[in-house]
Amino acid sequence: MPERQRHGSSIGLPLTRRDGPDKVTGAARYSADIRPDGLVHAVMATSTIAKGRVTHLDLAAAEAHPGVIAVMTPDNAPPLAKSPDEKDNPFAFRLNLLQDHTVRYAGQPIAVVVATTLEAATEGAALLSPRYESEAPTIGLGEGGIFTPDSVGAGSPTSDGTGDMEAGLAAADARVTATYETAGQYHNPLEPHCSVAQWDGDRLTLHTPSQALWIAKARLAGFFGIPPENIRVVCHYLGGGFGSKGFLSPPQILGIMAAKLTGRPVKLVTRREQMFGPVGHRSPTRQTLTLGATRDGALTALGHHTLSQTSAYDDFFEASGLVARHLYASPAISTTHEGSRADIGTPIFMRAPGEASGSVAVESALDELALALDIDPLDLRLKNYAEVEPITGRPFSSKALRGCYAQGAERFGWDRRPRAPRAMRDTDGLLVGWGMGTATYPAGMMQGEARATIRADGTALIETAAQDMGQGAWTVLAQIAADGLGLSLDRVTLRIGDSDLPNGGLAGGSTGTATSGTAVHAAAQAVIAQLADLATTDPASPLYGAGNAGVTASEGRLARRDDPARSERFGDILARAGKPSVAAKGQGAGEPASRKTYAMHAHGAVYAEVKVDPDLGQVRVTRLVGAFAAGRIVNPRLVRSQYEGGMIWGLSLALHEHAAHDRRSGRIVNANLADYHVPVSADLPSIETILVEEHDPHVNPLGIKGVGELGITGTAGAIANAVWHATGVRVREIPITLDKLLT
Structure with a gap:
């Protein structure tokens, strides 16, 4: 057990959700429950x-x-x-x-x-x-003309790369060029x-x-x-x-x-069918991957071109090429994007925007290259492991991807995978396939604020306009606060979800905990410093003269570092000072200065097993194992939940979600959750996550990386590769449906 846990820290404990009882009993009031x-x-x-x-x-x-x-x-x-x-x-x-x-x-x-x-x-x-x-509307991808946008995703450059692609391909012993398509996906959270x-x-x-x-x-x-x-x-x-x-x-x-x-x-x-259009979606894409490698599997060239779709009146372009910029080492890399317009609602950010769609294409192409070279897919990825960010040359702030590969492969049993497709069947005669994919997502954070108050009764109040959309903010922010204040969790009250509170930033881009968490941590440190100032400057206090840095907070007391027996309760310090409470604000660091020096990403490896009916083409994912490294883990239980949710969405991307337009009217014909398919529990009998230890001293003061979107990247590619391994059919149009396996 880590040192801080032995001394009462709540960080690292797999606590259940503090908001869970309210949600299961109906006490939680969502927006539509409000009735003025x-x-x-x-x-x-x-x-x-x-x-x-x-x-x-x-x-x-x-x-x-x-x-x-x-x-x-x-x-x-x-x-x-x-x-x-x-x-x-x-x-x-x-x-x-x-x-x-x-x-x-x-x-x-x-x-x-x-x-x-x-x-x-x-x-x-x-x-x-x-x-x-x-x-007459324009609906199809590319039908409205093709152009080069000014930027893609959240302002990323349209093109980026390094080296000479022509020379890299000329030096290759094996080359793969393939085009992959991903379907449009529409936002359908449980709450409209x-x-x-x-x-x-x-x-x-x-x-x-x-x-x-x-x-x-x-x-x-x-x-x-x-x-x-x-x-x-x-x-x-x-x-x-x-x-x-x-x-x-x-x-x-x-x-x-x-x-x-x-x-x-x-x-x-909004009614469910009204979620298809006005509130955004993930654009369909057409991605062309061009890979070259030597006989031993070392990449000599990696090209990734993306065509995505936006509306006729606004600009947002799926940045699918971002994955190729960060993941695999190659002396030559080229990533480019183009856009087209259509008479549709504007696409927007959707879980792992760019990385989700891009990773399925990149991971599928890597497996096609592995087949051409007769190399195990895991060995090919290890051969091209990027020790530094490939295009910029920046070192990673931390990277435990090798551990993810190894621990995931061991748990899954990857070493028993036969190289040839259609080599495994179960007792019912179903074809069995195993595939893998690499997961990656940038570790970012934004500016946020929080306010911490310590009261005379020894309790604390933490306030920040953060949001909990299921990721566990109600719990993890309280854990971070309790750790910073030296209080037990039951002594900390958290207020979030109200714009009258300090700006908690955006719960998006897997930045929520890093953003609001570091602000809460800073506020806790600031209010403890105020309390320490009161005590160490008061001759009546046993802490007098110790100085702010000479005291520590634990179990609702301040104690001298040089003599822990000389301590004082928070409430006694406030009472002697005649104050009912002390309060202080703290700010998250936003983008740290170290980002100019280091590349900051979370990583993982996903292994998938599928079973395919050889006569009907029906695909079932029977097992997923994901191993992920994302810096310091505040709450393992909730992190596993996030990874599992991401992996399930990866399954949805690979096999289910596909918005179908009527080309004549432009209407979406499956604008409901009966025809627009999403996974249910029966679609995934077994899912397992492994938390790979990783320490990052550079990413932010708490060493936290985001986890919410990481699980989806790598998963769809792993499933697509498993389907090929089961059937010998390479489907390049996602989602993979039975008709594509039977043609």
């Missing part, structure tokens, strides 16, 4: 065409419904202080907020009906019976997007599922022309976000506009 006095309900009417304009809405029929209060259209929508097409920051998206009758994509909101009940609002929206002037909006003069209170409360507050201030301090955004519980709730979407703001129009508190909740 006088609440009315809003329902969006959405477009059934993808391009054109609305020419008629039957307002008379809708307004005649006995429960309908108002119908909001572009003709009467409250004016906005700023155009929703204006991008006031690099990560802002253009929003369709009833500013005109133009239709940009199928499923776009074209009106909002407000009524006394949800049923009346739904019926009123149906009565609008819209008519359109429609144009919603808003409960209430105006009090020019003050707005908004309950909405949000991954970034302060970012939401700032954008709303711009739209409605009021100071940010007049806006309170609340989200105590968040039923999944995965990027879709990192930024405001039309349903949230339309609810606020409806509340302004009617002068009543308004609840607007």
Whole structure:
């Protein structure tokens, strides 16, 4: 057991979720559970065409419904202080907020009906019976022309590389060129997007599922022309976000506009089919990999070209080539991206944006190269292990990927894998295949703040506008606080999920714990320093003269380092000073200066077993083993949960999720969870995660790396490789469905 755990630290303990009892008993109140006095309900009417304009809405029929209060259209929508097409920051998206009758994509909101009940609002929206002037939409990837965007993902360069690709390929003994396609995936967290909006003069209170409360507050201030301090955004519980709730979407703001129009508190909740369009998705991609290697498996060239799709009116491009920039050593690397436009809703960040789609292509291509060279896939990856970041040459702040490969392979039994495909069957005659993939995700963090208060009764309050969307922030932030304060966990109260609290940053990009956690740690250190100042400058204290650095905090007491028996309770220090409490703020470091020197990534290895019916082509993943290294682990139980969730999403990417468009209308024909397939428990009988020890002194003061998105990278590629090993059929169009195995 680590030293700090033996002395009472809660960091590293596999504690259960503090918010668990509230969630299972129904005490947790999500945004749609909020019911202010006088609440009315809003329902969006959405477009059934993808391009054109609305020419008629039957307002008379809708307004005649006995429960309908108002119908909001572009003709009467409250004016906005700023155009929703204006991008006031690099990560802002253009929003369709009833500013005109133009239709940009199928499923776009074209009106909002407000009524006394949800049923009346739904019926009123149906009565609008819209008519359109429609144009033929552009839907397919690449059909709207191809161009080079200014940047991809979160502002990454469109192209990057090193060395001479032509020379690298010329020096190769084996070459592989293959094109892989990934389907569009649509955001479908368990909790749909919603808003409960209430105006009090020019003050707005908004309950909405949000991954970034302060970012939401700032954008709303711009739209409605009021100071940010007049806006309170609340989200105590968040039923999944995965990027879709990192930024405001039309349903949230339309609810606020409806509340302004009617002068009543308004609840607007999207229906499941309305999640397909207005709230973002992962773009489909077409990726071409070009690999060259010597006979012993050493890469001589690695090329990765990506074509992704954005909307006709905004820019966001899936950065699939990022994986190839960071993962494998090669003297020549070239990564390029192109984009195309279509009449669809704008794609946005979706769990492991770029890395998820890119890794399935890279890992599949590595296996194709291993086949060409007759080398074991794991041996090929070890042969091209990057000791430094390949393009920049920066050393890694830490990298325990070799341990991930080794521990995962041992647990899985990889050494028993036959080289040839179709060599294993189970007792029922099903083909069995084993595959593997490498996982990687950048270890980032953002700026965040927290406030810590120590009270005279020896308890503490930690406040930060962080969010818990299932990753365990309610628990891990309290653990970090308790460790920094020297208190037991039951003496620490945590307040999060309210924009009136200090800015907790964004719960996204696997940065949440690093961002808000380091802010909480800094606040805890700052308030302990204040307490130490009171004690060490007071002649009546046994700590007098020890100096701030001469005391330590443990079990609700400050003690001298040179004589631990001379100690004093927090409450006694405050009582003698005549203070009911002391408080201090702390800030997370944001991007550390060491990032200029070191490359910072989390890594892992995923091993997959699949079984395939040789007659029907039906694929089942029967076993996943993932071994991951992500710096200091605050709570192993919750980290395993995050890895498992990511691996399940990797399975979903590999075998299930695929949004199908009607090319004539532009509508998504499977906009429901019956036809848009996602995994259920029966789809994965066995999943196992291994936490590989890794210490990182550079990434941030706590040594924490993100874990939420790491599990999805590597998993889809491992499953695709396992399907090839089972069947001998290389499917390059993801998801892998039975029809592609039977052709």
